[in-house]
Amino acid sequence: MNNIPLAEEHRMLQIQILRHNPSALLCDSDKGSHLQTFEVEEALGMTLFIALNEIREEQDPSLQFDFVCRAGICGSCGMIINGRPGLACRTLTKDLPDVIVLAPLPGFELIGDLSVNTGKWMRGMSEHLETWVHNQELEEINIDVIEERMEPRLAEQIYELERCIECGCCIAACGTTQMREEFVGAAGLNQIARFRLDPRDKRSDADYYELIGNDAGVFGCMTLLGCEDMCPKNLPLATQIAFLRRRMAMTTG
Amino acid sequence: MQIIYTDVLVIGGGLAGQRAAIGAKRRGHDTIVLSLVPAKRSHSAAAQGGMQASLANCLGGAGDNEDIHFQDTVRGSDWGADQEVVRMFTHAAPKAIRELAAWGVPWSRVERGDHEITVDGEKQTISENEAAHGLITGRNFGGTQKWRACYVSDGTGHAMLYTMSNRAIAEGIPVHERMEAVALIHDEGRCSGAIVRNLMTGEILAYVAKATCIATGGFGRIYRASTNAIINEGMGAAIALETGRATLSNMEAVQFHPTGIFPSGILVTEGCRGDGGLLLDANGHRFMPDYEPKKKELASRDVVSRRMEQHIAAGQGVKSRFGEHLWLDIRLLGREHIDRNLREVKEICQYFLGIDPAKELIPVRPAQHYSMGGVRTNPNGESQGLRGLFAVGEAACWDIHGFNRLGGNSVAETVVAGMIVGESIADFCDSADGSINVSTALVEKFARKQTQQLANFTLASGTENAFDLTRQMQETMTSKVGIFRHGDQLQEAVNTLQNLLLRSRNINLRSATRGPNPELVAAYRLPRMLKLAQCVALGALQRTESRGAHYRDDYPQRNDLEWMQRTLAVWSEAKDELPTLSYEPLSIMRMELPPGWRGYGAKDYIEHPESALRRQEIDRIIATMPDADRHAHQAALMPFLDKLPPHLRPLNQRLSKF
Ligand SMILES: Cc1cc2nc3c(=O)[nH]c(=O)nc-3n(C[C@H](O)[C@H](O)[C@H](O)COP(=O)(O)OP(=O)(O)OC[C@H]3O[C@@H](n4cnc5c(N)ncnc54)[C@H](O)[C@@H]3O)c2cc1C
Ligand code: SF4
Ligand code: SF4
Ligand code: FES
Numbered sequence: 001m002n003n004i005p006l007a008e009e010h011r012m013l014q015i016q017i018l019r020h021n022p023s024a025l026l027c028d029s030d031k032g033s034h035l036q037t038f039e040v041e042e043a044l045g046m047t048l049f050i051a052l053n054e055i056r057e058e059q060d061p062s063l064q065f066d067f068v069c070r071a072g073i074c075g076s077c078g079m080i081i082n083g084r085p086g087l088a089c090r091t092l093t094k095d096l097p098d099v100i101v102l103a104p105l106p107g108f109e110l111i112g113d114l115s116v117n118t119g120k121w122m123r124g125m126s127e128h129l130e131t132w133v134h135n136q137e138l139e140e141i142n143i144d145v146i147e148e149r150m151e152p153r154l155a156e157q158i159y160e161l162e163r164c165i166e167c168g169c170c171i172a173a174c175g176t177t178q179m180r181e182e183f184v185g186a187a188g189l190n191q192i193a194r195f196r197l198d199p200r201d202k203r204s205d206a207d208y209y210e211l212i213g214n215d216a217g218v219f220g221c222m223t224l225l226g227c228e229d230m231c232p233k234n235l236p237l238a239t240q241i242a243f244l245r246r247r248m249a250m251t252t253g
Numbered sequence: 254m255q256i257i258y259t260d261v262l263v264i265g266g267g268l269a270g271q272r273a274a275i276g277a278k279r280r281g282h283d284t285i286v287l288s289l290v291p292a293k294r295s296h297s298a299a300a301q302g303g304m305q306a307s308l309a310n311c312l313g314g315a316g317d318n319e320d321i322h323f324q325d326t327v328r329g330s331d332w333g334a335d336q337e338v339v340r341m342f343t344h345a346a347p348k349a350i351r352e353l354a355a356w357g358v359p360w361s362r363v364e365r366g367d368h369e370i371t372v373d374g375e376k377q378t379i380s381e382n383e384a385a386h387g388l389i390t391g392r393n394f395g396g397t398q399k400w401r402a403c404y405v406s407d408g409t410g411h412a413m414l415y416t417m418s419n420r421a422i423a424e425g426i427p428v429h430e431r432m433e434a435v436a437l438i439h440d441e442g443r444c445s446g447a448i449v450r451n452l453m454t455g456e457i458l459a460y461v462a463k464a465t466c467i468a469t470g471g472f473g474r475i476y477r478a479s480t481n482a483i484i485n486e487g488m489g490a491a492i493a494l495e496t497g498r499a500t501l502s503n504m505e506a507v508q509f510h511p512t513g514i515f516p517s518g519i520l521v522t523e524g525c526r527g528d529g530g531l532l533l534d535a536n537g538h539r540f541m542p543d544y545e546p547k548k549k550e551l552a553s554r555d556v557v558s559r560r561m562e563q564h565i566a567a568g569q570g571v572k573s574r575f576g577e578h579l580w581l582d583i584r585l586l587g588r589e590h591i592d593r594n595l596r597e598v599k600e601i602c603q604y605f606l607g608i609d610p611a612k613e614l615i616p617v618r619p620a621q622h623y624s625m626g627g628v629r630t631n632p633n634g635e636s637q638g639l640r641g642l643f644a645v646g647e648a649a650c651w652d653i654h655g656f657n658r659l660g661g662n663s664v665a666e667t668v669v670a671g672m673i674v675g676e677s678i679a680d681f682c683d684s685a686d687g688s689i690n691v692s693t694a695l696v697e698k699f700a701r702k703q704t705q706q707l708a709n710f711t712l713a714s715g716t717e718n719a720f721d722l723t724r725q726m727q728e729t730m731t732s733k734v735g736i737f738r739h740g741d742q743l744q745e746a747v748n749t750l751q752n753l754l755l756r757s758r759n760i761n762l763r764s765a766t767r768g769p770n771p772e773l774v775a776a777y778r779l780p781r782m783l784k785l786a787q788c789v790a791l792g793a794l795q796r797t798e799s800r801g802a803h804y805r806d807d808y809p810q811r812n813d814l815e816w817m818q819r820t821l822a823v824w825s826e827a828k829d830e831l832p833t834l835s836y837e838p839l840s841i842m843r844m845e846l847p848p849g850w851r852g853y854g855a856k857d858y859i860e861h862p863e864s865a866l867r868r869q870e871i872d873r874i875i876a877t878m879p880d881a882d883r884h885a886h887q888a889a890l891m892p893f894l895d896k897l898p899p900h901l902r903p904l905n906q907r908l909s910k911f
Contacts, residue, residue: 021766021768021769044574045516045517045605045606047605056720056771056772057720060764061720061762061763061764061770061771061772062764062766062770062771062772063771064769064771066290067483068290068294068295068296068482068483068484069294069296069298069299069482069483070482070483070517070519071299071519071520071601071605072600072601072604072605073298073299073411073597074290074293074294074296074298074299074482075293075294076290076291076294090604090605092604092605092607111431111453111769112453112768112769115769117453118291119290119291119292119293119294119430119431120291120430122291122293123291123422123428123430126418126419126422127422130423131419131422132356132357132416132419132420132422132423133355133356133357135355138355138356141351141352141355143347143348143349143351143352143355144348144903144904144905144906145351145906146388146906146907146908147308147350147351147354147355147388147389148354148355149362149386149387149388150359150360150362150387151362151387152361152362152363152364152386152387152390155359155360155361155362155405156359156361156406156593158359159359159361159405159406159408159412162359162405162408162411162412162415163408163411165298165411166291166293166294198357198359200355200357201357
């Protein structure tokens, strides 16, 4: 928050940002992409959200980045922070060195500076993998009567996988997505695992095989596990992918 | 300029907007949703605590039904709510939650057998019934008589929004992301779409629609300390206000949440206290029982927030270099409970405070949280001033919350109102009123005005800085139009805001970049935010009583005699410096629950003579129906079912009986 007063003695941070404004190229002066350094005095409890807003308000009003919840919940603010993908809003500057290098997440359409179109990518993934409950009877559900039962443990397990915030960190960290544009990524495979677990979704393994039983799906994954290390929600991506791969291999055989 | 034609334009991709869109689309109307951000990143995702619906499955919810939910909501509102609408809402809430359950929300479920819970700082064991095993469970929340807040671990809003968004994708509803509605197109009291700015390219385009629905969420960011997402700037309500036709209502009714973490304002859920967490002062003393012996930490939000500020003012706050705060203690709940049910809270503590809440105390202080006011609508969601305009969710004042909303009633409102308003939008489109005949000249006139305004910012040789003025507005609102309000300070706030509005016409942009220019965005949103802020401040100044979250220390009593009124605001002319306020009376003689004591908070209020009359009348009516059941009683007092779409009228089944 910008209401945190600056402390008396604090580090001077060098924040280097990879700048690029694709839409400005059309009209304004073309600066191409370049690394720009800003100096910011650190404050107690400062996060990258606070630091970036301070830069925008006091030094460069054209700087682009995305924050919505500023609380690590909405998945808007994924970026490369000193070489690692992460959520900027919940990264405290005290955990970083004096020089901080920020770059947009690779693998997504660049909107400008640190802002990338993860939303478009994720929607495409959802449309492709049909990430919703498939059930013929959904049209005629009776909402006046007591709901279907579900084992409490199962509901929790589904929620465990539902916790993905579509931040794109796993995609940015993944060698396969960088090579293969149509790869659904760990986020996509996790969605399949989530609906597979859900008894309300009536799709069979054969249906899932149609969606991910190829190199754009589970067989494209090289199990290098960059994704799981980078997931800010600590989703069990490796276990889920390994499990899906076994199931899908059995579905063919 | 590109003009996009559609039957229904929904401005806002949160829970409310998407549910309304699904309803309209299912009735065969082409529907487009606009959103500032990808729909799944809307602020609805942040709701951690729960959704109220009287399912009565778990032990703490046993015996719950629509009647009790109705009473809690009306009392919570401090009798500011529209009771018919509250009835519609409490009746449809169980249906909304069951629909979401079928669509895929992994609601937390009742588990049979013994459970350890924490009540009043003490461990107790309760045993859930076999018969309820596997049904949707609920938790305790402030201001409710039953455990009614259904939840998904502590990611309720996230799970609801993802399921809703995925459902909308399944229904083939396009969401145009990073698009901002900047004006409503209207003529002769009829709205016919919106002028929209593409936030990625800066391009201006027009959407022409038979029905337009505002679902843009709250306006918390007019305050400095707020739990809201930074995109919650109230632009939907503001562009409705700028039509000069649509009314906003009860804008002074702003809720403060007791537990914003200090100083950032990030929320930790009410579930912390519902599950047994305590509030402590600088001496580690649990102070809430001193003020509220009955409900303690679980009195309604307005009461708890005020008691906290009162306690800080009495010198009991914890001093820190950012100011004073109190402590929230959830250590007593134990690590396992925190890990399982309050994980989001644990993460917030870890990442933003660097502490472990199972071992350490959490610094908290009340922060702005919810906007009860908004675009005034009829029970079917249509604006009272502008035909063809609908509003739903936090952006609307449908009016189930009156002057204070209960925790868990807001996400419930989004989906329930979404179900109802989606149908009425479809009805409207199907009716003769639905057809439009909009000239491109009209559309272009509205578009030109926006283009001109934007160009003025980049050309003007002003001297003001948009970010500075925004900060001054936020500071003024937090310090002068906050939890404790006083006539003098409110007058100062009105003056300051008036002055800021004038200065906002003289903004200088340092960066003339076209396309997505964040400074330009701040510049054009500021005057709109100031208009909303002025509706809040002036409404608060003129309301010389205390009701719900609106607390005047110079008028500490609720005054039913003079203030059984809903505030309406319009901004008649663009050149006006202040909104025009008027008042809509609430009729006590038609209420099912006439005004009385809420059961917590201050007991003294100025009674309206009609309250006693209506109570007598109610007793008389009930006495004439000795054999009737609760539904018949209710229908005799205040019929409402005919206001609901037919498919939402049937009774709700429960374990005990229908
Ligand atoms: C931290 C927090 C926790 C909460 N917890 C709970 C809880 O536990 N239980 C509960 O009941 N309630 C809770 N609430 C309240 C509840 O979450 C919100 O009131 C509710 O989700 C609002 O939903 P909505 O659909 O009306 O708006 P939002 O979800 O805010 O969506 C608004 C949408 O409008 C779009 N938009 C805005 N302006 C424009 C524009 N000009 N043009 C185009 N699009 C626009 C945005 O992009 C967004 O898609 C909480 C609120 C907060 C702040
Ligand atoms: S394990 Fe698979 S999905 Fe994860 S980073 Fe490696 S290749 Fe990508
Ligand atoms: S799986 Fe994890 S890293 Fe990937 S998008 Fe979801 S939350 Fe982000
Ligand atoms: S801004 Fe929402 S996760 Fe960072």
